[in-house]
Amino acid sequence: MSRSWVFFIFIKLLASLVVVALLVEGLGWAVRDIPPSRHPLDKLVFALDNVTLNAPVILAGDSVTQDLVNTYSISRDENIANLTTNAASGMVGLLFILQRYLFNNSLPKHVVLAATPYFVGFVPEDGTYETYIRSVFTRDSERAWLREHELDDGGASWKPAILKLENAILDPVVGGLQTVPIKLPGKGYALRKDIAPESPGGNAVSQEELREYSKTESQIGPVAEKAIRDICLLLAENDVVFHLLWAPIPKTIYVKWQQTRYLHRMETTILQAGGTDCAAIQLGDFNSTKSYPDHAFRDPNHLRRPGWVVAYGHAMAAYLEGLY
């Protein structure tokens, strides 16, 4: 090997490896406190820490409700704080979101959770847990809660930034570009009265998908139960009324779940989760006042746009109307 290549291997390449690693480490250190903006939950949490809202009603829920309030205006801006997420963060995520909201804002009168049973029982694991809980909710109190419930082993293994470029550099840099405040209902399209539920648009969910979905009767495990209990306790301490309503469910599944008393069992578990604190929950069901046929859904969890989403929007607006 010529001397120049010897010098290349043992000096230039090694030095370059070290310099590149150090540069990236330095950049990672410089952007370490910038919150990421990978998904809507990141944006929501960022907004919670930076925007003050004093809405009398908090609307929470999973993607069926998020889809509604991110697209259509169901109330005037100042009436509702939109804290909807998708299912991935579950009730554990909702607990932390509410804790952060109540810490920064004036107390609401009502928290309305309009969600599917799946959301209420869901506790994320593995990659979903990492992406939607662990890397999002990083306050000491949140970490302590997760450790207490054995979701977090507490042993964050250190890795140089060069070996986790996406988390250490890309996410914070992209996150640094975000300026979007919390998105309130009222920014979207108007809930027009003339859009009928059966307006054409999108696809209907297949019966095969519904059959598969109907087999999943997710239950509320100990961690989700503890999250529900802590939410009840948090809201009770602050005199906030907690409403839990089942979001629209495809009719055949809804009928089946009524026959098997699945929804009833879920409600019993929720009411019993936190002793007296959860017993005060106002339970409700959007399916009891209006039936949502199977073809109203584009997949088992989401309504078709625009007609059926608007129909749900009218039902939601009517429910919230009495709470301001």
Added chain:
Amino acid sequence: MLFNSLEFLLIFLPISLLAFHLIRIKYGGKWALYSLIIFSLAFYGWWNYPYLLLLCGTIIINYGFSLLLWKKNNFLILVLAIGFNLALLGYFKYKNFFLENFAYIFNTEWELEPIFIPLAISFFIFQQIAFLIDVQDGRVTRRPFAEFTLFISFFPQLIAGPIVLHREIRQQFEAIGKNEGAGFSFLGPGVVVFSVGLFKKVALADSIAPYSDLAFAIVEKLTLLEAWAAAIAFSLQLYFDFSGYADMAVGLGLMFGIVLPLNFKTPFRATSMIDFWKQWHITMTRFFMMYLYTPIALYMARSADERGLRSVPTFLLAAAIPILGTFLLSGLWHGAAWTFVMFGAVNAIGLIVNHAWKQFGFGKLPALLGWALTMLIIVLSFIFFRADSIEDAHRLIALMFSFGDIVLPNWLSSAAQSVGIPWRTLSLFTTGSYTVRLVAWIVLGVVFVFFLPNIAGMWKSLKPSWRTAGGTAIMLWLAIGLLGRPQNFIYFQF
């Protein structure tokens, strides 16, 4: 073990490299070559050690055939030897395929036990067939058994090629044996070339793989735009996967002071089918050209000449039929499935049209048009390469050309409504962020295809500069940082 596995990078490579060069310096090149045989066999045995017996068995038997051919140059011995190799390949790779088709034709049903295909069997069998033909042709004089063993089992090229000709490597082995080899001379360029290959495989191919894997698993649910995204994503994945692995092979060879032939140039910049196949899987194409296409084409050309045929029939006999036959077999070489045969057929048709266009003097196409047509045929052929069935491939291709059926994803429903395009829940473009990432990888892949120089092909002109060191360091870190992800190697199955 794969080149992009931690056990290879952290254990096997440093130990084998250090041992080889230390033995070479202390005990001489001959012993270093012996050590390389042991490391190569250990490398193969790491994957599944019982199959090491198969590799060693073929080496011993084929060397026996070579001895017979050196002793008595008899065409029958060659036929017997090739028959033995093809029978072995046929049993392990094609037995079930032929029986399934036989059962289908005769409308019977057989319970077929799945056969475990030995790693890289297509590569080491072909290399041995080429060796035997060269022996029979008198191009290879009598060689020692150890050299033959290393020629076949040399681990950088054992798993996925390049398919090396004996004459390309004999002198290099001899030089090492006489302590006159390259020694450490190529170590630096070898590290650079290997790093580029590792980057292509781990950072690019493995990043695109989840998208194309998903798309090809749900072909029946895709729409026009998704079908194009799936086809392009897989084409890029295949290119970075295989060319990355080939670069790693070349780089590893250089680290041991051995120059392996180049397997890829820059095929996605090709402006014709002929040009593409001069740049893609070069050593396999060369094998088929040398040992299959050329003899058939020469025979056919002579036959056409003797019969005084006119230009079109002559072209059909001397070019079209040999190309078709060669590429159908080349397709089958890739895998025992009709999808691979179709892959070969589509390329054959493209090549025949290209040759005919040239032969009958239709004039040169503008480069951009030539490139677009070439890429279209290649991408279509890769759909057959990847699809689980012919039906899936047809479905995907039909989708790609159903321009009246543009559907936007549900998350773009507002935009779709405003421009009057239907929308629905899509299975690949599920969410905005997922779609943006897929498109970003495709764009990044295309940028690398056009702007990343073919380092493996220009290793001799590499300068040991700070710029080279910086680029290598960045690519190495990017690859190492992503090593923990699930990974596979497409050509592993061949």
